[in-house]
Amino acid sequence: MIQLYNTLTNKKEEFKPLTPNILNMYVCGPTVYNYIHIGNARSAIAFDTVRRYFEFRGFKVNYVSNFTDVDDKIIRAGHEMNMSTKQVADKFIKAFYEDTDALNIERATHNPRVVDMMDDIISFIKILIDKNYAYVAQGDVYYRARKFKNYGKLSGQSVDELEQGASERVTSSELEKKEDPLDFALWKKAKKGEISWDSPWGEGRPGWHIECSVMATKILGSTIDIHAGGQDLEFPHHENEIAQSEAKTGQKFANYWMHNGFVTIGEKDEKMSKSLGNFVTVHDLLKKVDPQVIRFFMATTQYRRPIQYSQANIDEAQTNLTKIQTAFENACYRLKDADNSIIESRTSEKIKKYHDAFVKAMDDDFNAQNAIAAVYELAKYINVYSSQKEVGKDSLTALNSELEKLMGVFGIRLKKNVLHDDKIESMIKERDEARARRDFAKSDEIRDQLKAQGITLEDTPQGTRWKK
Template sequence: MLKIFNTLTREKEEFKPLNPGEVHMYVCGPTVYNYIHIGNARSIVAFDTVRRYLEYLGYKVKFVSNFTDVDDKMIKEANRENITVPEVADKFIKAFFEDIDKLNVQRATVNPRATENIKEIVDFIADLVDKDYAYESDGDVFYRARKFKHYGELSDQNIDQLVQGASEHVGETEFDKKQDPIDFALWKKAKPGEIKWDSPWGEGRPGWHIECSVMSTKYLGDTFDIHGGGQDLEFPHHENEIAQSEAKTGKKFVNYWMHNGFVTVENNEKMSKSLGNFVTVHDMVKDIDPQVLRFFLSSTHYRRPLEYSKSNLQKAADNYERIKTAYNNLSFRLDNADGPADDVKSEVDAIADKFKTAMNDDFNVQNGITEIFELVTLANNYSAQDSVNADSAQYILKQLASLSGILGIQFGEKEDLSEEIQAMVEKRDQARADKDFATSDELRDKLKEMGVILEDTPQGTRWHIDG
């Protein structure tokens, strides 16, 4: 039985999807004015892991994640580069897909853009105005936060705290336009030279919060199963989404709210673009195996903070290599697997069951990885036997690939050597058999220069392509 920690109730709850066998899931995507940093990637990978596990359980997942492709940061970046806002968006959306593909993140079912949904956004705001949940003020439209009786429940704050916080962070001009300090913008009046659209309240553009309410309900319905994002989105973004959506529809917006922890750097400081302490995925994958980075990002429970450091990256690299080596060692034994039938499948199934128990506890990936390493140990012990059974070896490999795949680890197809290199490997094997170690070492060094690494095992010479 899968249980999910619901941020709204602050309890683990049994997961019961609205439609049996299906999960509708929305995760807030990036504002596309720069390359994603690994703090962004943490959220992307965390919810890709959640999605993969739901699919492992047999659910059909409809996964929606948006692009914020118009806001103050987008406008500032367009001005800096002397290009249009849509050109900035296109540039960094292309880079986003390149980066997540390298991290083996599954593409969303739908990746809607705010600018593709302006009509729906305007209609949504107009409905809130008609219901007296929103009001126009000098070309801006604001939401009456105090009118929504559940405002503050997601982030566990009361109105007095919110008023104080709003008073400290709202500029004087915007403050003067509002009827209440905690009201928030649904529509922003266009400044001279800014990108803009027509609306009943004059030319302008959407506020940030409204777009996710519009796009999530458009693609997933008025009520859906899971809404995810980083902890920094609990307030105000997700709090405002709930207020807008439930005021419009009169229905519960989301059944399970999930929030991932931050990536931290020195002194437990949150990694963010605003603090200038971020490292982009775009740069990191130039020097680090993307599979190692993916494993690093997915190997800590999604709600816990993840400390970014060279030592933790190295630990992830070592652990990833352990899994990969176990898989490759057992794959190598398939070439001469002629052993009798055995009962290893029952051992594998027991490990898989414990993995499932761990992951059913709010996607406890750390305990799940413990079970993956139990399977790694079993695979290593099995491949070291004098003889192995082909069906059993295949079964271990299949389960190792399946469980590791939930973390985004993928094992490559078996590589083929060219005739020239294959001949050199066989010549070296013969030299070793003849105890001609000088020739054997010379051939080994030549193969290494060609990128072919040899490993001598009791079952024969195993090779792999370096890197």
């Protein structure tokens, strides 16, 4: 039984899908005006891990994540780079796929783009105007936030608190056009030189919030199982999505809302963001750090908790991932001298124990820390078993198969580094013979020759192992 924390109700709830064994999930994607930073990647990794766990538990997942390719930031980036809005969006969508593929993030079932949804957006806004939830003001269209019952229910704020905050954010020119400071834009009148589309209200382009409502409901239906994104989207973006979607359809927009914690950086643990200028792009980080280490670093923290980005934490992730990888390789290595016995009952019991501990942790709001602890215990047992004088082929295979499955939930591919090369094997044999006759100078010479070729040796009770 999977339980998840629902931001809408502020409590853990049992997940009950609209359709048995099918999950319809919408995750807010990037605004494509720059390379994604690791704060953006945190959201993509967190919900890819959630998706993978649902698939691990037998669900078919329809996963939708959008590209916001119409936005003020993209227009500004186009001016700075002397590119069209489309060229900017295409450039950074391509970069997004390259970076997320490197991080082993599964491609979404659908990655809709705003520019492909313009007719649907205009039709959606028309319905809101017809229902008196929206109004036209000098070429703009605004949503009457106060008209929607329980506006603020997701963020847990009262209308009075929201009104005060809105008054501080809105410019005087906007206030003149709005009926209420709380009202938000569904359609923006075109400015000279900006990308725009024809509409019943004149040339313009959609507001940010309406875009996700249209894409989510068009692809997944009026009510979806899970809507997810970063904590910073809770208000106003997700709040406004609820208001306009439910006003249009008359149905609950999403049954569960999930929000991931921030990535923080520096001594003050500041939230990483482009606006603060304290961000590290995935594009740059991938040049220095193994993508699997980045993935492991982020996926093994429970999604609602903040993550502190630091070199020390990256190094720790590298160390822990190496321990698991080494356990996997130990079992692979012992396969060459294993017998063909069936899986011992003790090994079967250990596999079930660690599997059940993993499932129990992940069922509890995707508690990745407790889940990876079960994986560490499994890796320790693999090391103990692999060091025995006699080992069974079926047991080794079963242990490694379980380790691969559990690590797969975190998006980690374990590498089968048991290599075979006649030249290297011959040199290792020569080194072993030198050691046997206590010719340590020759032994060290061979080790150094192999090291110069990028080959690492490890002396074990079962013989000398090597890897690149």
